[in-house]
């Protein structure tokens with residue numbers, strides 16, 4: 001019998017056309033697909049359609065349910081955010097806050113899952129600070145940030161070619177490294193409380 005493909009979920013980006021954070025998360029997902037994974041992306045458009053997370057409201061839109069159920073099934077994740085005013089963007093944080101729906105059940109939050117993290121910002125200071133902040137968020141959700149994080153200054157030269165592929169170089173190499181780190185750290189679910 002053929003083993004099931006690892007399932008990797010991407011979350012992130014902005015509503016902006018050619019959002020760099022969205023494209024970089026997709027690039028990591030594509031790199032995992034080349035290594036045999038199946039993927040699902042919740043990019044800027046999808047997460048912008050999510051209502052504000054409200055703990056007292058149990059009703060869920062189809063979009064909210066799709067995200068929660070994909071993360072529940074995920075073997076690994078890739079999360080990408082722009083730096084907005086020194087932090088993770090509200091759009092991305094709202095999607096992450098919805099994962100409160102995974103508080104109960106067999107696999108709590110991101111328990112045991114490897115998570116690749118991507119930050120794009122207009123300055124290097126925000127790149128470092130926000131990558132660190134995103135790691136803290138993933139730790140709070142019991143996930144395992146991969147050793148490699150990707151943080152790029154999007155106001156420098158674009159890492160993308162005109163056709164949308166990544167230019168040969170450091171960013172493309174890091175994308176491949178991150179994809180392999182996510183796939184190589186997939187674990188079986190642990191008992192949680």
Ligand SMILES: Cc1cc2nc3c(=O)[nH]c(=O)nc-3n(C[C@H](O)[C@H](O)[C@H](O)COP(=O)(O)O)c2cc1C
Pocket residue numbers: 013014015016018019020021022081082083084085086087120121122123124125126127154155
């Ligand atoms: C509302 C807003 C706030 C921003 N705040 C910061 C910031 O604090 N530090 C920084 O380096 N860049 C900041 N930027 C620049 C973005 O992080 C940068 O353009 C990023 O690449 C946008 O992501 P995107 O390409 O996925 O849309 C901000 C941009 C916007 C629109």
